[in-house]
Amino acid sequence: MGLIVQKFGGTSVADAERIKAAARRVTETYDAGNKVIVVVSARGQTTDELIELANEIIDKPSTREMDMLLSTGEQVSIALMAMAIHALGYPAISFTGGQVGIVTDSFHTKARIRNINADRIRKELDNGSIVIVAGFQGIDVNENITTLGRGGSDTTAVALASILHADRCDIFTDVDGIYTADPRKVPNARKLNKISYDEILELASLGAQVMHSRSIEFAKKYNVPLYVRSSFNNSEGTLICKEIDDMENIVVSGATVSKNDAKITIRSIPDVPGQAAKIFHEIAKKNINVDMIIQNASVEGRADVTFTVPRSDLKNALETAEKIKKDLWAMEVLYDDKIAKLSVVGIGMRSHCGVAEKMFSILAEEKINIQMISTSEIKISCIIDEAHAERALNAVHKIFGLNLVKNEVAAKV
Amino acid sequence: MGLIVQKFGGTSVADAERIKAAARRVTETYDAGNKVIVVVSARGQTTDELIELANEIIDKPSTREMDMLLSTGEQVSIALMAMAIHALGYPAISFTGGQVGIVTDSFHTKARIRNINADRIRKELDNGSIVIVAGFQGIDVNENITTLGRGGSDTTAVALASILHADRCDIFTDVDGIYTADPRKVPNARKLNKISYDEILELASLGAQVMHSRSIEFAKKYNVPLYVRSSFNNSEGTLICKEIDDMENIVVSGATVSKNDAKITIRSIPDVPGQAAKIFHEIAKKNINVDMIIQNASVEGRADVTFTVPRSDLKNALETAEKIKKDLWAMEVLYDDKIAKLSVVGIGMRSHCGVAEKMFSILAEEKINIQMISTSEIKISCIIDEAHAERALNAVHKIFGLNLVKNEVAAKV
Structure with missing residues (x-):
């Protein structure tokens, strides 16, 4: 008994049969005595087709x-929807983003929600209706239609769940839930029953398969429990929620490897104060997101600075680095776009030591060289050669016992 | 120099090439110093595809x-659009029906426009923008989206033209204009340069190929000149406007034949007052539109009543007629759904006599029997055997010289 928001992605409403299946999910939830808000994305390839039309x-x-x-x-x-x-005999009413007062700023194609006037939704819920809301969209103060950009339908669902104090927000998608690693890369990856917002945010490359980090941040901020589950079967999904006590026992929740980065080294920079600031000021001006940075110790008054950027920004970043090289009287600019970033994530790292050591050891054992390291409170990432990415991921996944059930994992460390 | 509304139907915006061609029409009008409002329908088969999706x-x-x-x-x-x-380098902004304040009643799928708040359109026109408005749609007072039913985009165009006092409303379509008769049936049918609202309303079956009568009535009421023209070529179209002096010289503007009616005869009704009223009261209750009615002279205290109804309503009308037969103690109910209605229309009929006689003579000459006759101030219609429809149309078209240029037509009568 409560209020539940259910979001169906594009593949879950791709055709009439899938829409009918989704409708059955919704009415089951309604029959269980809940008020239900349904948020839907565009059907399957619709968005791509529309973009193609525009490009013509x-x-x-x-x-x-x-x-x-x-x-x-x-x-x-x-x-x-x-x-x-209606075809199943239940009351339902649909609304566009504008009709339910989802007001955004005016940054078209990547608007941010400013406020939601949910009066109309409340009224229809009180009337006993299932309320269906278009994801991904809103209007600005001048009633221009806006869209929320990548992951926009998730954002709509989470925003409605938070403003209406929903008990849960179901994210129906084409995967079963969140796994300890990408099952295409790690055959014995295991589905997680529960994971914290922070972990899923750090496991971005895993999470991105399911939800955009923006919606997860939103859910975290307003403490909306997200339940990621398949729209094609009834198996248990993964609950994304705030950290709870028993999570502390799980040292490592998941591992991931991504090949989206490239590494740039500016060699032999005269080591005087302010040099790093100059570099990253110029890079930031180009709107390039720098991830990891290391600066080696100064040798004969000169240092090397290495940093990673998204591979898609490499060309742009290299041009900037060449310009900086001249300004800083550095010697040369090197780059490598054949790198991978291997990460392990877990809330338990806060209270358990030895995780980094264990990760470095297994990589050493596998004769995989670590090029760069970065850590957060709940994450350790290493840059390695792209060629070893999957092998490294499997080794790490195994050493942390991620294929085993949770209690055993905890026991192992 | 003025304000022009240009409406493009579904075939005129069916694909990228046609949309580009339509855009060129619009910018030419803008370049000539006009403010331009563009009203567009859904592309080609879109509406049918959406209906099919719903039916699944x-x-x-x-x-x-x-x-x-x-x-x-x-x-x-x-x-x-x-x-x-924009691709041609001109400023343009699009609006849904709701965004430009087209407020309708709440009769979904056949809503009527209640009022339009054109402030936003005026503002954008004053800014120098070409304003594009979605045809066929509006919102009710609760911001539910409504559609205007058949011919809805024309209605939108005419409504905007009237409220903004446009100088002209162009209706771009897939035909060249209005013809003296359907060119598929009468090979030497001629395109009219000008025709009055009243004539086009009487020539419904001709007009319906181009515009729904509702929009024409609207245009007539607010005196909006409509210019029907092809979106595929630059040939002159047909101006639909209020009656002007030189129109009086044209006795017959067009001829048309339709096969949409069926004839019902209730035979041998006791001839006492109120019988006809009973019949048409019952028919009206079934929401069936009766067109022509004749009652023959009473013979031995009994009369026959014959009337026509849309063929699609025949079954329903026959059931009602059988019921009436019993109530009225009439003898039998006969019907014929193999009939055609041949009509000639012209404002000049008001001031010229001999039109009916000429029509009846040519049909007699062609040995075509006239079953029923009805006339209005500017129209004569005859019900004939469906088998003779095209032959009768061609004969009438020829005898009134409709293939000839207008002045000659006038001279002939």
Whole structure:
């Protein structure tokens, strides 16, 4: 008995059969005595088709008109979802983002929600209706249609769940839940029953398969429990929630490896104060996100600075680095885009020591060289050669016992 | 120099190329120094595809949700049209029906416009923008999306033209204009340069190929000149406007034949007052539209009543007629659904006599029997055997010289 928000992604509403299946999920939840809000994305390939249509007409469409165009995808989905729920004999009513007062700023294609006036939703819920809301969209103060960018439907679902104090927000998707590692890379990866917001945020590359980090941050801020589950079967999913006591016992919750970074080294920079600041000031001006940074000890008054950037920004970053090299009287700029970032994440790291040592040891045993290291309170990341990525991931996954059930994991460390 | 509304139908915006072509039409009008409002329909088959999607889910969709679904069709078109105009280097901004304050009643799928708050359109026009508005749609007072039913985009265009006192409303479509008769049936049918609202309303079956009568009535009421023209070529179209002096010289403007009616005869009704009233009261209760009615002279205290109804309502009307037969002690009910209605229309009929005689003579000459006759101030219609429909149309078209240029027509009578 409560209020539950259920979000269905594009693959979960791709065709009539899937919409009907989703509608059955919704009515089961309603039959269990809950008030239900349904948030839907555009059907399957709709968004891509609309983008293609736009590209046939103009190279760089106005972002306002893109939002006008793309927001129709979710509008089709909500109408069909309402019809599917009606077909099962239940009351349902659909709303666009604008109709339920999801007001955003005016940054078209990547708008941020400013406030939600949920009066209309409350009224319809009180009337006994299942309320269906278009994900991904809102309106600005001048009633221009806006969209929320990547992961936007998740953001809508989480925002509604938080403002309406929902008991849970179900994220129905095409995977079963969150795994200890990517099951395509680690055959014995295990599905997690529960994971904390912080861990999933650090496991970005795992989480991104399921939810955009922006929505998770939002859920964390408003403490909305997220339940990630498959829309195609009834198996248990993964609950993403705030840290609870028994989580502390899990030292490592998951491992991940990503190949999205490239490494740049500016060699032999005269070691005087302010040099690093200059470098990263210039890089930031180009809107490039720097991840890891190391500076080696100064030798003969000169130091090397190495940093990683998204591979897609490498060209741009290299141009900037070449410019900086001249300004700083550095010697040369080197780069490597054949690297991988291996990470292990777990809340228990805070209270258990030896995790880093264990990770470095197993990599050494596997004869995998560590090029860079960065750590947070609950994460350890190493940059390694891309060629060893999957092997390293499997080794780490095994040494931390991630394939085993949780209590055993805890016991092992 | 003025304000022009330009409406493009579904075939005129069916794909990227056609949208670009339409955009060029718009910018030419803008370059000529006009303010331009563009009204667009959903692309080509979009509406049918959306209806099919709904039918895959439920037999009788809620009309509110159908409106939610179908209104996306025009929304896609306006965004693409704005992009196409941008691609030509002109300022343009698109709006949904709701965004420009087209407020309707709440009769979903066949809503009527109640009022339009055109402030936002005026502001954007004053800013120098080409304003693009989604046809066919509005919102009710509770911001539910509504659609205007058949011919809805024309209605939007005409409504905007009237409220903004536009100098002209262009209706771009897939035909060249209005013809003296259907060119598929009468090979030498001629395109009219000008025709009055009243004539086009009487020539419903001709007009319906181009515009729904509702929009024409609207245009007539607010005296908005409509210019029907092809979106595929630059040939002159047909101006639909209020009656002007030189129109009086044209006795017959067009001829048309339709096969949409069926004839019912209730035979041998005791001829006492109130019988006809009873019949048509019952028929009206079934929401069936009766067109022509004749009652023959009473023979031995009994009369026959014959009337026509839409063929699609025949079954329903026959059931009602059988019931009436018993109530009225009439003898039998006969019907014929193999009939055609041949009509000639012209404002000049008011001041010229001999039109009916000429029509009847040519049909007699062609040995075509006239079953029923009805006339209005500017129209004569005859019910004939369906088998002779095209032959009769061609004969009438020829005898009134409709293939000839207008002055000659006038001279002939």
